[in-house]
Amino acid sequence: xxxxxxxxxxxxxxxxxxxxxxxxxxxxxxxxxxxxxxxxxxxxxxxxxxxxxxxxxxxxxxxxxxxxxxxxxxxxxxxxxxxxxxxxxxxxxxxxxxxxxxxxxxxxxxxxxxxxxxxxxxxxxxxxxxxxxxxxxx
Amino acid sequence: xxxxxxxxxxxxxxxxxxxxxxxxxxxxxxxxxxxxxxxxxxxxxxxxxxxxxxxxxxxxxxxxxxxxxxxxxxxxxxxxxxxxxxxxxxxxxxxxxxxxxxxxxxxx
Numbered sequence: 262x263x264x265x266x267x268x269x270x271x272x273x274x275x276x277x278x279x280x281x282x283x284x285x286x287x288x289x290x291x292x293x294x295x296x297x298x299x300x301x302x303x304x305x306x307x308x309x310x311x312x313x314x315x316x317x318x319x320x321x322x323x324x325x326x327x328x329x330x331x332x333x334x335x336x337x338x339x340x341x342x343x344x345x346x347x348x349x350x351x352x353x354x355x356x357x358x359x360x361x362x363x364x365x366x367x368x369x370x371x372x373x374x375x376x377x378x379x380x381x382x383x384x385x386x387x388x389x390x391x392x393x394x395x396x397x398x399x
Numbered sequence: 400x401x402x403x404x405x406x407x408x409x410x411x412x413x414x415x416x417x418x419x420x421x422x423x424x425x426x427x428x429x430x431x432x433x434x435x436x437x438x439x440x441x442x443x444x445x446x447x448x449x450x451x452x453x454x455x456x457x458x459x460x461x462x463x464x465x466x467x468x469x470x471x472x473x474x475x476x477x478x479x480x481x482x483x484x485x486x487x488x489x490x491x492x493x494x495x496x497x498x499x500x501x502x503x504x505x506x507x
Contacts, residue, residue: 277423277425295486302455364465366465368461368462376489
């Protein structure tokens with residue numbers, strides 16, 4: 262099995278690092294550049310969610326990233342152990358944000374859903390959130 | 400990266416502001432303060448966000464654009480966008496940015 266596991270601190274600076282790394286990992290299957298770009302954007306959004314919402318910008322916390330290449334598809338999971346999402350349906354609907362004062366557009370999940378083939382959100386209050394996304398590469 | 404130089408230029412009555420290569424969670428927050436300070440100085444009739452060098456935009460970047468749009472609306476000023484390349488522009492299109500903000504090439 263071609264798998265990758267990463268643990269990073271909950272810092273915004275890690276978003277570009279992780280999205281580039283997962284993009285490079287997916288590039289092994291030679292997808293077109295647009296597919297890689299979609300993956301990078303979606304991974305970045307998921308990570309932002311964990312940092313801003315899961316951990317309220319507490320940089321001491323850990324985020325786990327698991328990626329796997331199988332059957333010409335990438336599966337990537339971003340997991341935090343933060344506050345969790347009270348209402349997943351509401352959180353994943355467009356323009357919903359719990360932090361409008363920070364000018365978050367509330368479009369993170371909209372972007373993930375549009376750019377990946379599937380997005381699965383698993384969350385428990387005070388236990389954390391796992392976002393699992395899949396994208397066909399060829 | 401947050402301290403990258405912000406480039407701007409007044410052409411006629413239009414204030415052109417060049418946005419960074421990555422308009423994301425890291426760059427958008429410090430940029431917001433600097434752009435708002437610049438916009439508060441006045442001396443322009445419209446603002447153009449030049450995204451032609453931008454290769455990555457996330458939802459925080461979209462929030463940045465929408466926030467400045469609202470600010471400029473309250474000042475009765477126009478905002479235009481010079482779009483990035485197609486793959487980056489996908490995010491702006493998806494988020495409906497062009498339903499409220501015109502592309503510069505459509506204005507001229």
